[in-house]
Amino acid sequence: MIDPVALARDLIRVPSVTPDTGAAQAVLADALENAGFRVWRHLEGEAPDGPVANLFARKGEGGPHLAFAGHTDVVPPGAEDGWSAPPFEARVENGILIGRGANDMKTAIAAFAAAASAADTGDGSLSFVITGDEEGPATFGTKALLSWMEAEKQIPDHCLVGEPTSRERFGDMVKIGRRGSVNIWIEVNGAQGHVAYPHMADNPITHLVEILSRLKARVLDEGNEWFQPSNLEVTDLEVGNPAHNVIPAQARARLNIRFNDGHRGADLAAWVEETAKEVTAKANVTPIISGEAFFTGPGAFADLIAASIEAETGRAPELSTSGGTSDARFIRSYCPVIEFGLVGKTMHKFDELTTVADIEALARVYRRIIEGYFASPPA
Known part of the structure; x- marks a missing residue:
């Protein structure tokens, strides 16, 4: 033994x-x-x-x-x-x-x-x-x-x-x-420019913040008899802009959704992409589903x-x-x-x-x- x-x-x-x-x-x-x-x-x-x-x-x-x-x-x-x-x-x-x-x-x-x-x-x-x-x-x-x-x-x-x-x-x-898990990367492209001339640039941070705000505003569900409510958490924000007077050309975020059996990973990824595209066509969304x-x-x-x-x-x-x-x-x-x-x-x-x-x-x-x-x- x-x-x-x-x-x-x-x-x-x-x-x-x-x-x-x-x-x-x-x-x-x-x-x-x-x-x-x-x-x-x-x-x-x-x-x-x-x-x-x-x-x-x-x-x-x-x-x-x-x-x-x-x-x-x-x-x-x-x-x-x-x-x-x-x-x-x-x-x-x-x-x-x-x-x-x-x-x-x-x-x-x-x-x-x-x-x-x-x-x-x-x-x-x-x-x-x-x-x-x-x-x-x-x-x-x-x-x-x-x-x-x-x-x-x-x-x-x-x-x-x-x-x-x-x-x-x-x-x-x-x-x-x-619960299932899906990691999602959001990349928003803009147009770099001088902060004093915002009309000559396109700030990707503004768009990214709006995307994240819309995503966080949705209550995914209330849970059920066996599962707690699904939750979306923003896990990273990145701009990498060393200058205080420059509007950056790109901003990125990462989020994770832990979801119960009322959802599927592909459906949640599609919702995130649709929300991002509603804010700006210059958003790119990359999901990886860890498990259903x-x-x-x-x-x-x-x-x-x-x-x-x-x-x-x-x-x-x-x-x-x-x-x-x-x-x-x-x-x-x-x-x-x-x-x-x-x-x-x-x-x-x-x-x-x-x-x-x-x-x-x-x-x-x-x-x-x-x-x-x-x-x-x-x-």
């Missing part, structure tokens, strides 16, 4: 800042092969977004097929003097594990590996879907691995993602959906996960769609997907941490989920 804390520490000691090119996954592959899994490893893409290491591992050939999805890449640790312990040392003190990836999400991978090494799966199949590019552009990560899985007829019936979904206490929240909103919803799979958490912790988790995006946005096109993991309060921060007790509890919850799944497969 795999020790979840020992494996988590081994994974954290590999500084696999996005994109992970395979060293961390080699550690995982050894553990899974020793636990009876067949492992496939892939290196996808080229710079600047690659190469990216992806790993698929499966134990069993029959159905039903439950998958666990996660990522071995981590965000940069930042200045080392911001940490109370070296970020890749994986130090344990007073029952607390400190290190980059201790929260998001090498510990969850280790916990599921431990659960998988001990659980009874009957005649079913258990698999791991692991990428090295969740924290980055995701160009060659989970999407590429899912395409390979589809071609190889390895698509699971259900998938559990190990993102740190708990909010305040371990087990208090499960994600059964996510999705909703797995309550049901047998969610009930199994919630019951497993409550049996271990004594608390019934909240079913939620709050927070940012994850690679579940890609998996949802192939099978029902739900997310559950540790408390996420320290992810991406200095002194990212979790407790040893929570890692061990997560492994026990995951084992309950696995054995409950194969004992009574959800429809």
